[in-house]
Amino acid sequence: MEVTKDLIGKFLVHKIDGKILAAEITETEAYAGFEDRASHASRGKTQRNEIMFGLPGFSYVYLIYGMYYCLNIVTEKKDYPAAVLIRGLDYPNADGPGKLCREFKITKEIHNGLDLIGNILWVEDRGIKREIIALKRVGVDYAGSSKDWLWRFKRKDH
DNA sequence: CAAATGATAGGC
DNA sequence: CCTATCATTTGT
Numbered sequence: 001m002e003v004t005k006d007l008i009g010k011f012l013v014h015k016i017d018g019k020i021l022a023a024e025i026t027e028t029e030a031y032a033g034f035e036d037r038a039s040h041a042s043r044g045k046t047q048r049n050e051i052m053f054g055l056p057g058f059s060y061v062y063l064i065y066g067m068y069y070c071l072n073i074v075t076e077k078k079d080y081p082a083a084v085l086i087r088g089l090d091y092p093n094a095d096g097p098g099k100l101c102r103e104f105k106i107t108k109e110i111h112n113g114l115d116l117i118g119n120i121l122w123v124e125d126r127g128i129k130r131e132i133i134a135l136k137r138v139g140v141d142y143a144g145s146s147k148d149w150l151w152r153f154k155r156k157d158h
Numbered sequence: 159c160a161a162a163t164g165a166t167a168g169g170c
Numbered sequence: 171c172c173t174a175t176c177a178t179t180t181g182t
Contacts, residue, residue: 040177043167046166046167048165048166048167063164063165064176065162065164065179066162066163066164066176067162067163067164067178067179068178068179070177083177087177096178097177098178098179099178099179137177139176139177139178142176143177
């Protein structure tokens with residue numbers, strides 16, 4: 001869960017069509033383990049979420065509500081399902097999981113299962129320190145006991 | 159507040 | 171195979 005907080009203030013960098021898109025991450029949310037009913041992986045490995053069971057440092061992109069993509073970064077070790085959803089960037093029209101994927105042209109066809117080693121998509125530490133606040137997660141009321149976990153983090157002034 | 163919109167998972 | 175559901179956004 002430390003990783004979730006650490007991502008705030010770091011930069012998401014995406015290389016596409018010879019151009020570089022980069023923006024500071026302002027909001028993240030964690031999904032992990034089998035107890036977390038809000039996580040795609042809580043009911044076991046499936047074709048869609050198998051990346052969450054793989055090695056950390058990979059991207060997990062999926063289509064939600066038939067119209068928007070969401071970008072996640074896999075954390076924890078192999079065979080333990082965990083990922084951090086990038087919920088917001090400091091970039092025009094990128095203040096939401098679906099919106100930032102639209103702005104950064106992230107699609108599941110291209111970006112699902114990428115190794116974040118710096119080729120196409122990666123996270124960069126530019127040494128920015130931010131004051132971070134913890135919040136309840138959103139859109140997960142169906143998740144039962146895990147719905148009130150403070151697994152959402154964001155930059156204080158946003 | 160409700161619609162848009164399609165992949166997915168779980169049930170049959 | 172069938173269908174309820176969904177880690178959202180946008181417009182009324």
